[in-house]
Amino acid sequence: MSGATASGQSGWALARRRFRRHRLAMASAAVLVILAVLSISAPLVAYLLDLDPAAVDLFNRFQGPSPAHPLGTDELGRDVLVRLLYGGRVSLLVGITAALVASVIGTAVGLLAGYYGGRLDALLMRLTDGIIALPLLPLLIVLAAVDLAKIGVPAAIADSESVSLYRIIIIVALAGWTTVARLVRGAALTLRERDFVDAAHGMGAGALRIMGIHILPNLVSPIIVATTLSVGNIILLESVLSFLGLGIQPPIPSWGNMLTNAQELIWSAPALAFYPGILIFVTVIAFNFLGDGLQDALDPKAMER
Amino acid sequence: MSRYLTTRFVQSLLVLAIMSFAIYGLMGLMPGDPIDLMISANPEITSEDAARLRALYGLDRPILERYGNWLQAALTGDFGYSRVHKQPVVDLLLPALGSTARLLGLSLLLSIAIALPVGILAAARPYSRLDYAINLVAFAGISVPVFWLGLLLIMLFSVILGVLPAGGTETPGGGGFWDQLRHLVLPVATLTLASVGGHTRYVRASMAETLRQDYIRTARAKGIGWRRVLWRHALRNALIPVVTILALDFGFLFSGALVTETIFAYPGMGKMIYDAIMGNDFNLALIALMLATLVTLVGNLLADLAYAWLDPRVTYK
Numbered sequence: 326m327s328g329a330t331a332s333g334q335s336g337w338a339l340a341r342r343r344f345r346r347h348r349l350a351m352a353s354a355a356v357l358v359i360l361a362v363l364s365i366s367a368p369l370v371a372y373l374l375d376l377d378p379a380a381v382d383l384f385n386r387f388q389g390p391s392p393a394h395p396l397g398t399d400e401l402g403r404d405v406l407v408r409l410l411y412g413g414r415v416s417l418l419v420g421i422t423a424a425l426v427a428s429v430i431g432t433a434v435g436l437l438a439g440y441y442g443g444r445l446d447a448l449l450m451r452l453t454d455g456i457i458a459l460p461l462l463p464l465l466i467v468l469a470a471v472d473l474a475k476i477g478v479p480a481a482i483a484d485s486e487s488v489s490l491y492r493i494i495i496i497v498a499l500a501g502w503t504t505v506a507r508l509v510r511g512a513a514l515t516l517r518e519r520d521f522v523d524a525a526h527g528m529g530a531g532a533l534r535i536m537g538i539h540i541l542p543n544l545v546s547p548i549i550v551a552t553t554l555s556v557g558n559i560i561l562l563e564s565v566l567s568f569l570g571l572g573i574q575p576p577i578p579s580w581g582n583m584l585t586n587a588q589e590l591i592w593s594a595p596a597l598a599f600y601p602g603i604l605i606f607v608t609v610i611a612f613n614f615l616g617d618g619l620q621d622a623l624d625p626k627a628m629e630r
Numbered sequence: 631m632s633r634y635l636t637t638r639f640v641q642s643l644l645v646l647a648i649m650s651f652a653i654y655g656l657m658g659l660m661p662g663d664p665i666d667l668m669i670s671a672n673p674e675i676t677s678e679d680a681a682r683l684r685a686l687y688g689l690d691r692p693i694l695e696r697y698g699n700w701l702q703a704a705l706t707g708d709f710g711y712s713r714v715h716k717q718p719v720v721d722l723l724l725p726a727l728g729s730t731a732r733l734l735g736l737s738l739l740l741s742i743a744i745a746l747p748v749g750i751l752a753a754a755r756p757y758s759r760l761d762y763a764i765n766l767v768a769f770a771g772i773s774v775p776v777f778w779l780g781l782l783l784i785m786l787f788s789v790i791l792g793v794l795p796a797g798g799t800e801t802p803g804g805g806g807f808w809d810q811l812r813h814l815v816l817p818v819a820t821l822t823l824a825s826v827g828g829h830t831r832y833v834r835a836s837m838a839e840t841l842r843q844d845y846i847r848t849a850r851a852k853g854i855g856w857r858r859v860l861w862r863h864a865l866r867n868a869l870i871p872v873v874t875i876l877a878l879d880f881g882f883l884f885s886g887a888l889v890t891e892t893i894f895a896y897p898g899m900g901k902m903i904y905d906a907i908m909g910n911d912f913n914l915a916l917i918a919l920m921l922a923t924l925v926t927l928v929g930n931l932l933a934d935l936a937y938a939w940l941d942p943r944v945t946y947k
Contacts, residue, residue: 349766455645458878458930460922462885463903467653467919470907472661561775565889568777569904587781588893595785602778610773617769 343622350618353611360608364413371411376404378411379576387594399583399597400590408578409600415579416608419494420560426498427559428552431505432544438506439513440536450510453503461500462565468496469571489574497562504558505551512547516540546623554616557609564605580605638934642927649923654697657912663689667713667910712914714906719917722902727921729799730898734887736814737821742876744826749833750868754860756838764830771827776886780820780893787816797895817894824886825879832875833868840868870941877933881926 344350363370371378374395381401388398396405438449469492473483482488516522517540525539566572567581575582580601587598665683669675675683684690688699703710709719752764788796795801800810840846841864849859888900895901899922906915 451641458881458926459649460881460884460888460926462888463900463919463922464653466888466904466907467656467660467915470661471656471659475659475661557773561773564775565777568775569889569892570908581775584778584781588784591781591785592789595789598778598781598785602775602781605775605778606770606773609775610769613769613773 340622344618347618347621349614350622353614353618356607356611357615360413360604360611361417364410364417367407367410367414371407374404374407376407378403378407378578380404396600397596400586400594405597405600408583409580409604412578412580412583412601413604413608415490415573415577416560416563416581416605419490419497419563419573419579420556420608420612423494423498423501423559423563424552424556426494427501427555428505428548430498431502431551432509432541432548434502435506435509435511436513436536436540436544439510440517440532440540442514442517446510446514449506453506456500457503462562465496465500465562465566466569466571468499469493469566486574486577489572490577493563493566493572496566497559500562501555501559504555505548508547508551509544512544513540516543550616550620550623553612553619557612557616560605560609560612635935638931642931646920646924646927650701650920651697653916653919653923654700655693657916658693658696660907660910660912662910665689709917710913712906712911714909714911714914719914722914723899723918723921726897726899726902726918727925729896730884730887730891730900733814733817733821733891733896733898734883736818737825737887738876738883740818740822741826741829744822745829745833749830750837750860750865752830752834753837753841753868754856761834764834768827768830768834771823771825772831773827774824776820776824776889777893779823780816780890783816783820784893797893799897817890817896820893821883821886821890824890825883828879828882829876832872836871837864837868840864843867870937873940874933874937877929877936880929884922884926 367378374393376394381403382398383401385394385398386400388394390397394404394406396409399405399408434449434453438446473488473492474480513536522535522539525535530539563572563579564581564584567579568584570582570585573579573582583601584598587601591598663684665680665687668683669680681690688696691699711717712719712722715722748764752761755761784796787794794815795813796816797813799813801813805812841860846859846864849863850856854863884900887898888904890896891898891901892904899918903915903918903922905911906918
């Protein structure tokens, strides 16, 4: 590493330089920023083009691209471009929020397992391994089909339109925390043996204080990497559940549920099957490259990818 | 070894028991219950009838008691009937399990057949252009939504080129072996493409790790050719972790199979579970999910055993 000789530079500055050298990760970051800006400005685009994502126009179904509808219209005559942008809001929101929730759960589990070790470690890691090994998708489908009224969710919430959004975030977060937990546990296990932890012990610090103030800050890099990498997986999970009709419910558009009808329409309107899928693909691969780049930048010892 | 085996076996049984209770409990949380479904099919049923029926089928009992009764029946081999198909669940599941095994087996074989040479090639010349290109394609493989990949393949081969069927297992009326094979091409291709990226990355990582070992340097220093070192000395050790990861990946592969089967109307376990849940066929869904869990657990157990068998350094106490 040539950068290691540069004196007076902080670790973060070094990491930044290493990251900039990772061209794919840089390009991915740019793509994600563009996608995020476009999605956030979906209402603005809709306003400028004078289009409504929910407006059904049965006289103008399956239109090709035109000045009025830049990417044409779908099977109900709704504008595809505006729906893609609104779908992007949902997919990115779900992906990032669920990844953050998953990362909090995973960090807590990993920290406890790595710090305490022994039986607790064995128990938590068996649980993690068990979840990783399970056939997740069928189980998530069951979770997504659970009747909310039967688990005591008030009707006002259970019947609201956005409930599918919260439900999917919780479900995919429950499935997605294992990667973070394993990484954090591994790092915490080695950190625990370091002298500064002994020193903190000697000065009378309790377990919570040592975990929170002395170990956690040293885990920031692996947590960032694992969270970024899991965003991609979580977006994939959300899209497949929505595609199967169990995730985000219409009329809220998501890239996954925009593809639900695509299979029947594939003979007549193949373009409708193409756009949402390519956006999922680009977003997921960008998050994966970004995570890969961050890993190289933040953890130079693990140059092996 | 035998003590370890026993421990792992007991652990797997424990997981299975926990999962069976969890899945049983979740099934009770599905919208509606069997009596609701009867009512919707027959409006003549009064609410008193419904209450009587619930009592008759024991649906008013606490969940632990119902689970106990179910478990007792299941342990004696009585898995109940499917509400939709009006057939014993076992009669439905065994053919579906066979179909899924065929789909998964073929895809796994193909995926490994591609991932092994490609991953080794990438690891043999780290950071070369070839390595870079392989990495790029592998990343694409792990990032593509399986269902969209299936749709794209249908679009290309069934809609545009018109050379392969878009779903099902055979042409109506039966088309013989070749016809059935033609119907397998797209589902197997979808599942293979969906898993080969991840597998290639495992092989590359494991091979690269092995090539950094001292004994490889020693072999090279003794003047043994690069090729021979790669294939004779490194490969065998590099394969050990790959074997375990492949087996642990089984749950993921099964998830992929569910999507693939649903898209291609392939009558396997995944599609059966999905259809059963969507069609409120709770008993079928319950048993199918448990079977899928069981198969996965057995896969994991086998992976552990394979690890010990392949690597003499590993001795389980």
